[in-house]
Amino acid sequence: MRIDKFVCRALGVTRKEARDIIKSGRVKIGTKVAIKNDWNVNGEDVFLDDNKLNFKEVYYLMLNKPKGYLSATFDNKLPTVLDLIKGYDKVNLSIVGRLDMDTVGLILLTSDGKMAHQLTSPKKTCFKKYFVQVDGKFTIDDIESCKKGMDLYDGKGKLYHTKPAKLEIINEHEAYLSISEGKYHQIKKMCHSLGKEVIYLKRIAIGNLILDENLKEGEYRELTDEEIERLKENI
Ligand code: URA
Numbered sequence: 113m114r115i116d117k118f119v120c121r122a123l124g125v126t127r128k129e130a131r132d133i134i135k136s137g138r139v140k141i142g143t144k145v146a147i148k149n150d151w152n153v154n155g156e157d158v159f160l161d162d163n164k165l166n167f168k169e170v171y172y173l174m175l176n177k178p179k180g181y182l183s184a185t186f187d188n189k190l191p192t193v194l195d196l197i198k199g200y201d202k203v204n205l206s207i208v209g210r211l212d213m214d215t216v217g218l219i220l221l222t223s224d225g226k227m228a229h230q231l232t233s234p235k236k237t238c239f240k241k242y243f244v245q246v247d248g249k250f251t252i253d254d255i256e257s258c259k260k261g262m263d264l265y266d267g268k269g270k271l272y273h274t275k276p277a278k279l280e281i282i283n284e285h286e287a288y289l290s291i292s293e294g295k296y297h298q299i300k301k302m303c304h305s306l307g308k309e310v311i312y313l314k315r316i317a318i319g320n321l322i323l324d325e326n327l328k329e330g331e332y333r334e335l336t337d338e339e340i341e342r343l344k345e346n347i
Contacts, residue, residue, distance in 0.1 A: 115141060116149040117337065118158055122165040124226065126344050127337070133160070171203050172340055174321070175219040178329035183210035183219065193219055196330055208232060209240060209294050209318060217242075217315035218323040220343075221332075230347040231318065232294060238346045239278075241290040241317040242299055248308030249284040258289065262305050267296030274302060288316075319346030 119130035119139060131149050133139060139146040142156040158165045175193060177183070182190045185207065193207065206228040208220040222228050231238050258279040266272055272295065280288040289299055300310045316323050320342045327333065335343070 113153050114149065115139065115146045115151045115153055115158070118153050118167055119160070119165070121170060122158070122167045123160075124224070127341055171200060171205065171221075171223045172335040172343070173197065173200070173205070173221045173332050174324060174327070174335060174339075175221060175332035176323060176327040176329050177211055177216055177219045179214050179216055182213060183207050193221070197221065197332060209315075211315060212297065212300075212313070215313045215315065216329060217313075218318055218321070219315075220318055220321065227343070227347065231343070234293065236347060237275075237292045238319045239290045239292050239317075240294065240315060240319075241288055243286070243312075243314045243316050244289050244299060244303065244310055245286050245312035246303050246308035247285070247311050248303075248306075250279070250281045250287050250306075250308070252281075254306050255279045255281070257306060258302065262302060264295070264298070264301045264305060274298070277302065290317075319343060321346075 116127055116130045116134060119125070119133055120127050123130070125133070134146050134149055137145055138161050140159040141151060141153055158167070175196060177193055180191065181196065182192045184192045185194045185205065186192060194205065197205070203223050205221040205223055206225055208222060208228045208231050211217065211219060220231070230236060258277040261274040261276060263271055263273055275292050278290040282288065289302070291298055299313060303310050321335070321339055324333065
């Protein structure tokens with residue numbers, strides 16, 4: 113593995129930050145100061161300021177969730193999204209941002225607990241983009257209503273005002289809706305409040321991580337290094 117990638121993963125920093133650390137001459141591969149970012153680590157110990165860096169493999173998976181699966185890691189009765197993931201049994205995967213049973217699309221699973229927490233934190237503004245089909249008709253006024261926010265009840269019956277959301281109308285019955293929160297049934301409730309019922313809902317992006325169109329429902333893959341880097345820009 114390249115030294116910049118190693119430092120990146122061991123310290124949980126971006127590739128750019130890792131390169132700056134290497135440039136400062138603080139990193140050694142064995143006894144040699146790492147001078148170039150593309151030097152490889154082939155089983156040697158790696159040190160930062162003479163402290164050994166422990167490299168723990170971190171996993172990031174994107175899944176195209178089908179209908180009928182619960183966004184949970186375990187359930188007594190219902191199939192969960194984790195039932196679709198094979199070969200990662202020993203990895204403690206967290207689900208980033210849950211979807212309803214009947215919602216399809218992008219689910220991010222990761223063993224990076226810190227990132228999972230940050231991407232869903234109400235303090236951060238990470239937009240999640242959805243493709244929505246409704247049985248009513250979207251109007252230009254709906255764009256303003258989503259932007260201004262609306263009063264809704266959350267899962268605990270508490271009234272809240274939604275944060276500004278972006279509605280992009282594709283045609284009368286279809287739109288993209290981007291929200292930065294993840295309240296219970298939020299998209300369905302927002303559309304209901306606009307006088308329409310959701311008949312199909314698919315999440316297509318979490319921040320700047322976009323669902324790979326080549327993944328069929330139920331399929332998943334590991335994120336590329338570039339996708340991981342871009343995700344980190346959201347937090
Ligand atoms: N909003 C909803 O109503 N359902 C989802 O699954 C996600 C967002």
